[in-house]
Amino acid sequence: MRVNLTVNGRATAADDVWEGESLLYVLRERLGLPGAKNACEQGECGSCTVYLDGTPVCACLVAAGQAEGREVVTVEGLSRGGTPFPDAGPAHGDVSGEGLHEVQRAFLDAGAVQCGFCTPGLVVQAHALLAEADGVPPDADIREALAGNLCRCTGYEKILDAVRLAATRLRPPP
Amino acid sequence: MDFLRPRTWAEALDLKAARPEATPIQGGTDVMVEINLDKGRPAALLDLTPIPELREWSREGDVIRLGAGVTYARLIGELGACLPGLAQASRTVGSPQIRNRGTVAGNLGAASPAGDSHPPLLACDAVVEAESVRGARLIPIGEFYTGVKRNALAPDELIRAVRVPVARGPQYFSKIGTRNAMVIAVCSFSIALHAAERRVGTGVGSAAPTPRRAVAAEEFAAARLDWQGRSPLDPGVARRFGELVAGAAAPIDDVRGRAAYRTHALAVLARRALGWAWADFRADTRADSGRDSGRDSGGGSGAGDDRGSA
Numbered sequence: 428m429r430v431n432l433t434v435n436g437r438a439t440a441a442d443d444v445w446e447g448e449s450l451l452y453v454l455r456e457r458l459g460l461p462g463a464k465n466a467c468e469q470g471e472c473g474s475c476t477v478y479l480d481g482t483p484v485c486a487c488l489v490a491a492g493q494a495e496g497r498e499v500v501t502v503e504g505l506s507r508g509g510t511p512f513p514d515a516g517p518a519h520g521d522v523s524g525e526g527l528h529e530v531q532r533a534f535l536d537a538g539a540v541q542c543g544f545c546t547p548g549l550v551v552q553a554h555a556l557l558a559e560a561d562g563v564p565p566d567a568d569i570r571e572a573l574a575g576n577l578c579r580c581t582g583y584e585k586i587l588d589a590v591r592l593a594a595t596r597l598r599p600p601p
Numbered sequence: 602m603d604f605l606r607p608r609t610w611a612e613a614l615d616l617k618a619a620r621p622e623a624t625p626i627q628g629g630t631d632v633m634v635e636i637n638l639d640k641g642r643p644a645a646l647l648d649l650t651p652i653p654e655l656r657e658w659s660r661e662g663d664v665i666r667l668g669a670g671v672t673y674a675r676l677i678g679e680l681g682a683c684l685p686g687l688a689q690a691s692r693t694v695g696s697p698q699i700r701n702r703g704t705v706a707g708n709l710g711a712a713s714p715a716g717d718s719h720p721p722l723l724a725c726d727a728v729v730e731a732e733s734v735r736g737a738r739l740i741p742i743g744e745f746y747t748g749v750k751r752n753a754l755a756p757d758e759l760i761r762a763v764r765v766p767v768a769r770g771p772q773y774f775s776k777i778g779t780r781n782a783m784v785i786a787v788c789s790f791s792i793a794l795h796a797a798e799r800r801v802g803t804g805v806g807s808a809a810p811t812p813r814r815a816v817a818a819e820e821f822a823a824a825r826l827d828w829q830g831r832s833p834l835d836p837g838v839a840r841r842f843g844e845l846v847a848g849a850a851a852p853i854d855d856v857r858g859r860a861a862y863r864t865h866a867l868a869v870l871a872r873r874a875l876g877w878a879w880a881d882f883r884a885d886t887r888a889d890s891g892r893d894s895g896r897d898s899g900g901g902s903g904a905g906d907d908r909g910s911a
């Protein structure tokens with residue numbers, strides 16, 4: 428089947444989609460957006476987190492057909508001057524980091540990235556948390572927001588640092 | 602495999618009648634896991650998420666009619682004060698991403714004995730609104746669970762809504778797991794004090810082939826609690842209540858826990874939950890003791906949030 432959806436602000440369509448396929452597969456394998464990662468395919472790790480109509484969800488648990496007519500934003504879509512869409516710019520990854528969103532930059536600056544596999548999902552989920560937050564969220568709120576994102580490398584402390592850093596930069600104290 | 606995409610409720614019912622083997626899908630947090638792990642491919646998926654009215658809830662007298670498509674996240678945010686037991690249980694489901702998609706109706710469709718919404722629905726006498734092209738019917742929650750992962754829906758029926766009475770007294774939900782987030786209950790328990798009727802409701806999860814009430818415990822507590830004088834809870838009554846709740850279970854040994862542990866843990870959960878609920882009841886001196894604060898809820902049930910998870 429064909430699925431029509433908007434990804435990172437651009438209307439697009441995926442063809443020959445299998446009816447049981449996930450949105451994650453469509454993004455990665457049909458639309459060439461490998462930011463959202465495929466690890467568990469059962470909602471347990473959060474590495475596939477994307478926005479669906481403004482709400483962060485596990486893309487691996489959204490049936491492709493459920494994305495028909497809806498808006499998806501992936502980690503690629505959070506950066507400016509990055510590669511919001513595969514054919515929108517240079518090769519994947521903006522090495523200068525200039526177009527990165529504050530949350531993405533904070534993950535780099537805080538050393539919250541080791542192998543990086545969990546990072547796209549954490550960035551989207553942290554982005555969603557900070558979009559709602561007023562100032563630096565209490566630790567308990569950060570932990571709760573990130574409870575569905577597994578990282579096997581960092582031990583999470585640097586990830587918490589990154590979220591606090593991003594929060595401070597997004598809303599500098601008066 | 603087909604992907605069926607009804608735009609209206611009537612169309613969904615027609616499709617389900619024509620294709621009873623089609624699997625309804627809402628949040629997909631159960632359905633997609635099965636497909637991804639190749640545990641069985643449905644003949645067709647019937648996507649209910651485009652149907653606007655399923656995403657709505659309304660208050661009809663003393664009952665919340667919770668549309669089948671209302672997510673846990675919205676239930677917590679919008680109905681926390683009037684459905685405190687169900688909201689507490691919802692807060693323990695999966696992770697934020699899962700709660701942004703998953704629904705109570707999906708939990709009922711899956712009918713896992715470990716589903717977190719079942720104990721509070723049992724404790725507060727919820728009613729499942731099922732519908733097919735043949736008409737609508739109301740299934741009392743106690744008659745809904747028919748076996749492990751089986752429910753009372755006919756092949757052509759869909760869940761339209763769940764009718765959940767607004768709390769008329771304290772409610773609590775407790776769950777045992779290895780950590781706070783993302784755990785399937787080892788066992789779980791929910792209590793609702795129906796203060797005006799001087800009645801106690803219970804629900805036991807993950808400790809029998811189906812979620813179930815602990816009827817003997819309910820009757821014992823209703824008779825022994827000092828509804829009139831609101832005197833402190835007799836520790837002996839609390840202990841006995843716990844034993845009777847544990848006695849209502851029929852647990853098995855499995856990867857999450859042994860039967861003996863489940864029985865022990867249930868007795869503890871039930872004893873504590875009764876203690877918390879009774880303390881709230883004593884502290885609330887309004888005539889009917891209801892904690893019915895209407896629909897303008899901010900999404901919390903106060904101290905219950907912390908104490909709800911064991």
Ligand SMILES: Cc1cc2nc3c(=O)[nH]c(=O)nc-3n(C[C@H](O)[C@H](O)[C@H](O)COP(=O)(O)OP(=O)(O)OC[C@H]3O[C@@H](n4cnc5c(N)ncnc54)[C@H](O)[C@@H]3O)c2cc1C
Pocket residue numbers: 469470471624625626627628629630631632633634649669693694695696699702703704705706707708709710711715716717718754758759760761783784785786
């Ligand atoms: C990582 C993860 C963690 C989880 N943690 C928990 C947890 O802590 N506690 C818990 O209880 N559950 C948990 N679950 C299971 C799941 O999230 C819940 O059962 C949820 O309530 C399912 O809702 P859904 O809308 O996603 O259902 P779906 O997956 O869309 O559907 C589930 C079942 O219900 C049927 N169905 C859906 N809608 C209808 C309808 N309107 N009428 C008739 N049948 C219908 C479907 O055909 C299917 O059989 C978890 C799942 C995942 C992936």
Ligand code: FES
Pocket residue numbers: 464465466467468469470471472473474475476485486487488
């Ligand atoms: S791949 Fe989707 S949650 Fe792990």
Ligand code: FES
Pocket residue numbers: 539540541542543544545546577578579580581
């Ligand atoms: S950095 Fe390797 S999984 Fe998180």
